[in-house]
Amino acid sequence: MGIEQKLGNMGVVTYRLEDLVNWGRTNAMWPILFGLACCAIEMMSTQAAHYDASRFGMELMRPSPRQSDLMIVAGRVSRKMAPVLRRLYDQMPAPKWVSAMGDCASCGGIFNNYAIVQGVDEIVPVDVYVGGCPPRPEALIDGIMTLHEKIRGEKLKDWA
Amino acid sequence: MSQNQLIVDKIKAAFPDAIEDIVSFRDEQTIVLSKDALKGVCQLLRDDEALQYNFLSDICADDLLPEFPRFAVNYHMYSLVNKHRLRLRVSVEDPEDGPITLVSIWPIASWLEMEVWDLMGIRFEGNGGLRRLFLPEDWQGHPLRKDYPLGYEEVQFSFNWQEIDAKKPYAKD
Numbered sequence: 001m002g003i004e005q006k007l008g009n010m011g012v013v014t015y016r017l018e019d020l021v022n023w024g025r026t027n028a029m030w031p032i033l034f035g036l037a038c039c040a041i042e043m044m045s046t047q048a049a050h051y052d053a054s055r056f057g058m059e060l061m062r063p064s065p066r067q068s069d070l071m072i073v074a075g076r077v078s079r080k081m082a083p084v085l086r087r088l089y090d091q092m093p094a095p096k097w098v099s100a101m102g103d104c105a106s107c108g109g110i111f112n113n114y115a116i117v118q119g120v121d122e123i124v125p126v127d128v129y130v131g132g133c134p135p136r137p138e139a140l141i142d143g144i145m146t147l148h149e150k151i152r153g154e155k156l157k158d159w160a
Numbered sequence: 161m162s163q164n165q166l167i168v169d170k171i172k173a174a175f176p177d178a179i180e181d182i183v184s185f186r187d188e189q190t191i192v193l194s195k196d197a198l199k200g201v202c203q204l205l206r207d208d209e210a211l212q213y214n215f216l217s218d219i220c221a222d223d224l225l226p227e228f229p230r231f232a233v234n235y236h237m238y239s240l241v242n243k244h245r246l247r248l249r250v251s252v253e254d255p256e257d258g259p260i261t262l263v264s265i266w267p268i269a270s271w272l273e274m275e276v277w278d279l280m281g282i283r284f285e286g287n288g289g290l291r292r293l294f295l296p297e298d299w300q301g302h303p304l305r306k307d308y309p310l311g312y313e314e315v316q317f318s319f320n321w322q323e324i325d326a327k328k329p330y331a332k333d
Contacts, residue, residue, distance in 0.1 A: 083296075113312055114303055121328075124331050
């Protein structure tokens with residue numbers, strides 16, 4: 001059934017390196033554990049058996065920034081949390097991506113006041129915004145697939 | 161004699177000028193004290209055999225702007241022996257010259273006073289450890305005061321999207 005039947009005994013596959021690297025990056029993208037509020041419940045649900053994020057190679061939520069590629073900011077970020085978030089982002093090795101999950105992380109949401117950062121994009125560059133309060137697991141998976149779409153179009157030298 | 165009346169009698173006997181007002185609502189008693197008498201009264205409430213308010217459960221403050229005196233500090237205490245609650249209230253005119261610290265009576269007062277200072281800016285006399293507890297260390301001002309700006313951001317709609325977007329401080333990579 002696999003590629004080897006179609007290729008016979010050739011033993012060689014030619015492919016564009018860029019596409020191959022991007023394919024690898026999209027299919028083993030480990031997120032950092034960054035549940036800050038109620039959105040984290042939906043993130044856990046995405047992870048669990050019903051929605052099964054391991055279909056996208058995301059079965060491992062890493063508690064260490066050094067082993068993760070994607071930061072899903074799930075919840076509102078307070079001004080006190082902001083430097084912590086930035087430090088964890090800086091500790092992640094490149095290539096790295098950020099997804100702002102939910103209204104609070106995207107734009108402050110209902111917490112329009114002095115204590116909450118009005119959108120996590122003030123602290124870290126965000127690749128994908130997922131709307132909703134909180135977004136359902138389907139929405140988060142859609143955000144992840146949108147991110148995959150974005151990564152497939154990236155050039156190797158973007159991260160060089 | 162009810163516990164509420166007993167407290168008042170004991171305080172009046174020991175400190176005749178301490179009580180400024182007594183507010184009672186559904187058997188819940190608030191005693192408004194003069195600022196100077198606070199520490200003596202608290203010592204009495206904790207040490208008296210019949211009262212034994214050995215648990216200071218909370219300290220909180222009110223900002224009554226534009227009234228004068230502007231601030232008031234409330235002390236909530238509980239007697240684990242008598243299972244009775246009591247609230248003391250002290251008016252504060254100048255937040256820099258707040259009530260005396262109660263650390264020597266209830267050690268927990270240290271952190272509760274720190275919280276009040278952090279959010280309301282009332283400086284407790286004698287509490288040397290006042291620092292930021294909930295807010296970041298470099299925070300300016302005291303956000304629970306009524307004259308503190310809420311600091312909200314205008315909501316982006318399609319008609320003002322670009323205007324707000326231009327002012328928004330986006331992060332660099």
